[in-house]
Amino acid sequence: MNASLSEARPSPAAALRTRAHKFGGSSLADAGRIRHVADLLLAADEPGQVAVVSAMQGVTNALIALAGSAAGGRDWRPDWQALRQRHADAARELVGDRERGDALQAWLQAQFDQLASLLQAVAVLGTPGQAAHERIQGLGEVWSARLLCSHLRERGAEHALLDARDVLVVRPGELGVAVDWPRSAANLARWRETHPQARVVATGFIASGEDGLPTVLGRNGSDYSGAIFAALFDADELHIWTDVDGVLSADPRLVPEAVPLPALSYREACELAYFGAKVIHPQTMTPAIARGLPILIRNSFRPEHPGTRIDAAGGAGGPVKGLTLNAGLALVSLEGAGLIGVPGTAERVFAALHAARISVVMISQGSSEHSICCVVRDYEAAAAGTALARAFEREIAAGQVQGVQQVAGISVLAAVGDGMAGKPGVAARLFGALARARVNVRAIAQGASERNISVAVAAEDATRALRAAHAAFWLSAQTVALAVIGPGKVGAALLDQLQAAKPRLQREAGLDLRLRALADSRRLWLGEHGADGDWRAQLEGAAPGDLDALAAHLLGAHLPHAVIVDCSASDAVADRYAGWLAAGIHVITPNKHGVAGPLPRRQAIDAACLAGDARLRYEATVGAGLPVIQTLRDLLDTGDELIAVEGILSGTLAWLFNRYDGRQPFSALVREAHALGYTEPDPRDDLSGTDVARKLVILAREAGRALSLDQVQVESLVPAAMRHGSREQFMAGLDGLDGPMQARFEQARARGEVLRYVARLGQDGQARVALVALPADHAFAHLRLTDNIVQFTTWRYRDNPLIVQGPGAGPEVTAAGVFSDLLRLAAALGARL
Ligand SMILES: NC(=O)C1=CN([C@@H]2O[C@H](COP(=O)(O)OP(=O)(O)OC[C@H]3O[C@@H](n4cnc5c(N)ncnc54)[C@H](O)[C@@H]3O)[C@@H](O)[C@H]2O)C=CC1
Numbered sequence: 104m105n106a107s108l109s110e111a112r113p114s115p116a117a118a119l120r121t122r123a124h125k126f127g128g129s130s131l132a133d134a135g136r137i138r139h140v141a142d143l144l145l146a147a148d149e150p151g152q153v154a155v156v157s158a159m160q161g162v163t164n165a166l167i168a169l170a171g172s173a174a175g176g177r178d179w180r181p182d183w184q185a186l187r188q189r190h191a192d193a194a195r196e197l198v199g200d201r202e203r204g205d206a207l208q209a210w211l212q213a214q215f216d217q218l219a220s221l222l223q224a225v226a227v228l229g230t231p232g233q234a235a236h237e238r239i240q241g242l243g244e245v246w247s248a249r250l251l252c253s254h255l256r257e258r259g260a261e262h263a264l265l266d267a268r269d270v271l272v273v274r275p276g277e278l279g280v281a282v283d284w285p286r287s288a289a290n291l292a293r294w295r296e297t298h299p300q301a302r303v304v305a306t307g308f309i310a311s312g313e314d315g316l317p318t319v320l321g322r323n324g325s326d327y328s329g330a331i332f333a334a335l336f337d338a339d340e341l342h343i344w345t346d347v348d349g350v351l352s353a354d355p356r357l358v359p360e361a362v363p364l365p366a367l368s369y370r371e372a373c374e375l376a377y378f379g380a381k382v383i384h385p386q387t388m389t390p391a392i393a394r395g396l397p398i399l400i401r402n403s404f405r406p407e408h409p410g411t412r413i414d415a416a417g418g419a420g421g422p423v424k425g426l427t428l429n430a431g432l433a434l435v436s437l438e439g440a441g442l443i444g445v446p447g448t449a450e451r452v453f454a455a456l457h458a459a460r461i462s463v464v465m466i467s468q469g470s471s472e473h474s475i476c477c478v479v480r481d482y483e484a485a486a487a488g489t490a491l492a493r494a495f496e497r498e499i500a501a502g503q504v505q506g507v508q509q510v511a512g513i514s515v516l517a518a519v520g521d522g523m524a525g526k527p528g529v530a531a532r533l534f535g536a537l538a539r540a541r542v543n544v545r546a547i548a549q550g551a552s553e554r555n556i557s558v559a560v561a562a563e564d565a566t567r568a569l570r571a572a573h574a575a576f577w578l579s580a581q582t583v584a585l586a587v588i589g590p591g592k593v594g595a596a597l598l599d600q601l602q603a604a605k606p607r608l609q610r611e612a613g614l615d616l617r618l619r620a621l622a623d624s625r626r627l628w629l630g631e632h633g634a635d636g637d638w639r640a641q642l643e644g645a646a647p648g649d650l651d652a653l654a655a656h657l658l659g660a661h662l663p664h665a666v667i668v669d670c671s672a673s674d675a676v677a678d679r680y681a682g683w684l685a686a687g688i689h690v691i692t693p694n695k696h697g698v699a700g701p702l703p704r705r706q707a708i709d710a711a712c713l714a715g716d717a718r719l720r721y722e723a724t725v726g727a728g729l730p731v732i733q734t735l736r737d738l739l740d741t742g743d744e745l746i747a748v749e750g751i752l753s754g755t756l757a758w759l760f761n762r763y764d765g766r767q768p769f770s771a772l773v774r775e776a777h778a779l780g781y782t783e784p785d786p787r788d789d790l791s792g793t794d795v796a797r798k799l800v801i802l803a804r805e806a807g808r809a810l811s812l813d814q815v816q817v818e819s820l821v822p823a824a825m826r827h828g829s830r831e832q833f834m835a836g837l838d839g840l841d842g843p844m845q846a847r848f849e850q851a852r853a854r855g856e857v858l859r860y861v862a863r864l865g866q867d868g869q870a871r872v873a874l875v876a877l878p879a880d881h882a883f884a885h886l887r888l889t890d891n892i893v894q895f896t897t898w899r900y901r902d903n904p905l906i907v908q909g910p911g912a913g914p915e916v917t918a919a920g921v922f923s924d925l926l927r928l929a930a931a932l933g934a935r936l
């Protein structure tokens with residue numbers, strides 16, 4: 104707040120003669136803000152200074168409302184009184200000197216009395232009339248300029264006060280008011296004779312018409328005044344002070360990650376402004392562009408921020424500087440064989456729209472000339488349709504044109520940047536991002552200047568489209584809306600890993616993994632901005648909820664990408680994958696029920712993936728964090744042929760038989776494995792061989808074999824009597840395993856062999872998982888802890904199988920496998936990984 108203008112952006116002092124400043128209403132909201140503006144002006148090291156001001160925040164609207172009340176016969180006095188009081192209070196705070204203060208209060212009272220007289224006249228007439236309306240609207244600037252100037256003088260400054268109505272002459276033009284430059288310059292020269300001060304405060308927004316009556320410059324008029332006075336005073340720079348850090352890369356209400364742009368060319372600024380960037384109006388720039396005058400957009404609340412510099416060069420940057428979104432539009436199109444190769448069609452379309460006084464936002468015509476379409480404002484679509492139907496009445500009647508189609512609810516997304524010109528791949532990047540965000544493009548336009556690519560999309564997709572495009576051009580992180588189901592052992596480890604990695608991923612990979620939903624078997628937590636902080640606490644306070652709500656919440660976020668990570672072992676959750684994928688939600692899981700489940704379910708899942716762009720990743724289902732599936736996929740994708748798979752696919756069973764030496768009960772080891780998080784939630788899934796069989800099914804299916812779980816020969820280690828009942832009952836009766844296991848162990852030992860639970864998928868299609876006794880020097884006899892080993896015998900690796908080996912169970916390694924899947928997916932979605 105204390106930084107001065109010159110500290111904020113040093114200018115070559117020797118070269119600088121005059122700097123123009125324009126302060127918007129938010130910079131002059133109250134006495135405190137006006138004082139701050141004075142601080143900035145007084146601290147500026149500039150020989151000449153012109154400060155052009157808007158009315159205090161909200162005052163112009165209040166004046167328009169007062170005129171409306173008076174014209175409508177309503178009592179305007181309370182609002183008039185409130186406005187008077189607001190200015191009187193500000194004056195009291197800004198001017199402490201009794202004499203000056205009294206003079207200012209008297210001047211204000213006279214101003215408000217004049218306003219009251221005007222309002223009385225309006226009330227009598229029942230309409231303000233154009234002249235009175237313009238006079239009333241522009242009073243706010245007269246008052247704010249006087250307040251600022253009086254305050255500056257109170258602080259010893261010598262600022263002159265310029266009422267723009269005494270100098271600036273404008274006339275109505277096709278594109279708004281046009282300046283009468285010669286007359287205005289002559290008026291200024293005359294005014295200067297009596298006001299030679301180097302520093303001036305001038306009113307924005309207002310001017311005189313050619314008839315000498317007060318008038319206003321229209322929307323964004325104060326910015327325009329800033330540029331006009333900058334030109335009239337022959338300033339070197341125009342600083343437009345507002346309440347944001349310059350022109351942002353996108354509307355921050357739609358893209359909270361939008362970033363301030365350091366530099367723009369005039370053309371880029373015009374394109375962005377035209378398509379909705381609110382900071383600067385193109386008209387504002389015309390006097391500046393004509394003189395090559397740099398415009399700086401700066402934040403009066405943060406003067407130390409450099410803001411955005413707009414000049415002819417535009418500065419460096421990526422191919423796309425910013426994105427805008429124009430809402431409330433409609434598509435109007437004309438289609439038919441009667442348009443092909445007929446000269447003058449476009450002319451007739453635009454002549455008809457011009458005659459109906461409809462402004463065209465965007466135009467698109469394919470080279471086949473079979474159709475031509477325009478985007479117009481929603482509220483003008485019906486009139487546009489009627490105008491075109493009338494213009495092509497003959498062709499429509501003859502069936503050469505199929506009538507006029509209208510589609511409401513359209514938004515236009517525009518990517519803008521001088522750097523797009525001549526750079527291949529920019530459009531591809533934009534359209535790729537939109538495709539991955541599931542956004543359908545209705546129409547496209549790109550001018551030959553290649554400075555703007557505009558796409559028409561359905562309004563409901565617009566925010567998602569904008570965010571996807573924003574991330575695609577590295578203007579912000581690639582944002583992924585994430586839900587985690589099943590924060591048990593693996594899920595909790597994953598969530599902790601995600602939380603720890605989040606800042607680094609955001610910083611280094613431009614990836615924002617935003618946790619927006621969490622569900623376990625009892626509770627559902629849904630969040631708006633991501634569970635930054637303690638996810639355990641979020642879940643703790645959560646209520647029951649269903650997974651439909653979770654999916655709807657993810658999709659409703661307008662974030663480009665939605666991912667569900669299922670870390671449950673639930674069959675019911677896996678049953679939803681196909682639906683989620685079809686809805687465009689990516690799924691990542693270590694849960695085997697989806698990919699190893701019944702064939703029809705798996706086929707539905709695969710079909711959903713094929714039909715859309717959503718992906719399913721499940722590396723951790725086999726081998727936890729080991730790259731088992733990826734290895735097999737790479738072999739097959741490069742043309743190899745799977746002959747057989749053999750290995751130890753259960754971390755739990757590997758650990759149990761690596762550890763079991765007959766001296767301690769087998770059941771004690773099972774309890775330990777369960778506590779260490781190696782086993783399935785129900786350890787019978789491991790001991791029965793079902794978990795291993797599922798993994799074999801997953802690998803077989805990966806190789807294109809339609810294997811089902813019931814086709815796998817499975818040897819269960821769970822005695823028949825212990826197969827039913829709850830998990831708790833099973834765990835309580837675990838000792839029942841000890842006798843049979845001890846016996847098998849002793850038999851093997853007597854032969855010098857070891858026990859290992861081995862899975863095998865043969866060339867003949869036979870799939871078998873069983874406990875086998877192996878010679879003590881067998882490769883499978885020398886594994887450690889939870890090590891899995893998977894031997895792929897393929898056509899290329901037929902003499903010596905390719906082996907993947909390493910820890911195959913445990914929450915941390917499994918979570919890491921799931922996380923890697925998520926990052927690979929994010930990379931495919933456009934993150935810099
Ligand atoms: N532990 C390991 O080493 C490995 C585990 N996996 C798989 O990871 C998954 C998770 O295993 P753990 O974390 O050990 O299990 P866990 O029992 O610790 O956690 C399961 C979580 O799922 C939740 N859940 C269960 N049914 C649900 C439902 N219908 N809706 C929502 N949430 C539900 C539970 O509330 C719990 O939070 C399993 O599918 C397992 O096969 C895969 C590879 C290795």
Ligand SMILES: N[C@@H](CC=O)C(=O)O
Nearest residue numbers: 753754755782783912
């Ligand atoms: N319980 C399983 C966990 C991984 O799938 C195992 O032990 O391998």
